[in-house]
Amino acid sequence: MHLDWTALGQVTAVSIGVTVAVVAVFALGVLGLARVEGSREHPGAGRALGITQAGLCFLACVAVVAYGLYLIVPQFH
Numbered sequence: 001m002h003l004d005w006t007a008l009g010q011v012t013a014v015s016i017g018v019t020v021a022v023v024a025v026f027a028l029g030v031l032g033l034a035r036v037e038g039s040r041e042h043p044g045a046g047r048a049l050g051i052t053q054a055g056l057c058f059l060a061c062v063a064v065v066a067y068g069l070y071l072i073v074p075q076f077h
Contacts, residue, residue, distance in 0.1 A: 022064050029057030 035050030070076045 018064070022061055025057050026061050029054045029061065032057060 032050045032054030035053065036047055039047035039050060
């Protein structure tokens with residue numbers, strides 16, 4: 001049995017990179033929600049910006065998860 005170590009290394013590197021990126025984007029979404037909560041205490045501190053940031057970040061996370069499911073489930077092809 002022959003194992004292509006280069007391909008395995010590439011898959012591992014991409015998987016780790018995408019995982020770190022999704023976690024970072026999700027954390028930025030949570031930061032946007034915290035900004036919304038902070039604007040309740042201090043009016044005018046960027047409520048719309050926080051909602052927009054959280055929405056875009058969570059939408060990006062959902063898109064990555066949906067694409068991953070698309071790649072895994074053969075009925076979607």
